[in-house]
């Protein structure tokens with residue numbers, strides 16, 4: 001009913017707007033004012049987490065993209081090697097697992113059969129399994145050693161939105177908690193991150209206040225045959241998520257590339273008028289990557305691409321090469337996916353609506369896939 005949809009025509013529109021609240025609820029009670037994290041609910045004891053020598057993240061679809069982003073954060077903060085793999089591939093390649101391996105299964109529904117089978121396999125190999133899940137008491141958390149719930153609330157739209165942002169928050173919390181229990185020195189960087197994480201609800205809200213031009217842009221692209229997405233570092237999985245959303249909702253060919261790979265092939269695809277969405281890394285810390293991507297934007301634009309650039313507010317370096325510039329708040333590099341993904345969700349949703357598609361129930365897709 002209209003009431004259930006909070007006055008919106010589709011659940012997806014409502015769920016996009018709920019993201020600041022979902023992010024806030026997922027942080028609630030887990031971060032103390034002094035920056036100490038409390039995740040006892042996870043059921044994995046600190047001594048167990050200190051024994052971990054490798055992390056393997058398994059997931060499907062959008063949850064897999066959350067895992068890809070988690071790898072950057074966990075390896076950087078905790079210095080524990082971290083692999084990420086789609087669950088459907090994982091157990092069929094004889095992966096190397098043991099008691100010191102922490103397997104993190106990310107699943108919104110907690111029912112994806114591929115993820116469930118992968119976690120069962122991991123447990124048979126004696127690995128500890130931690131679930132990141134949005135549905136209380138679902139199968140994946142029940143079969144895991146520990147669980148950290150995302151508090152996004154029920155998500156009805158088939159394409160994940162608010163659950164993705166909360167999965168990112170959960171992944172950051174796990175990474176920071178691992179660093180804490182392993183006694184890693186919480187320098188300024190970590191303190192800044194924790195402080196900024198607490199501010200994410202307002203930052204996401206800011207993005208939502210400024211996405212109207214993204215809707216217009218989407219409508220103008222309803223007849224495009226293909227859209228390419230480019231990103232680097234954590235912006236690469238964000239680009240992948242943007243492309244997936246477009247496939248799911250607008251039934252449009254979309255593909256993401258790591259911007260550094262452009263010269264190794266994808267640049268051959270660039271032709272006059274081809275829309276290319278570029279996620280520009282934050283200028284903080286890894287400014288080398290920022291500058292490299294600005295060169296990529298120049299290269300593709302010189303070959304005729306229609307550049308749609310997502311960059312930090314005040315980043316004037318990209319302005320001359322952007323046909324459309326979408327500004328997002330400046331936040332620490334590793335947290336940028338939380339704000340950078342939102343315009344891409346709006347973009348795909350609006351484009352699909354312009355095509356007359358049902359964004360809550362895209363054709364051929366299911367909210368949770370309980371067959372292998």
Ligand code: G6P
Pocket residue numbers: 060061062063106107108109110111112115158159160365366367368369
């Ligand atoms: C389905 C949904 C996707 C989702 C994926 C993983 O394919 O259509 O939106 O990302 O399953 O679901 P999970 O519940 O395991 O996160």
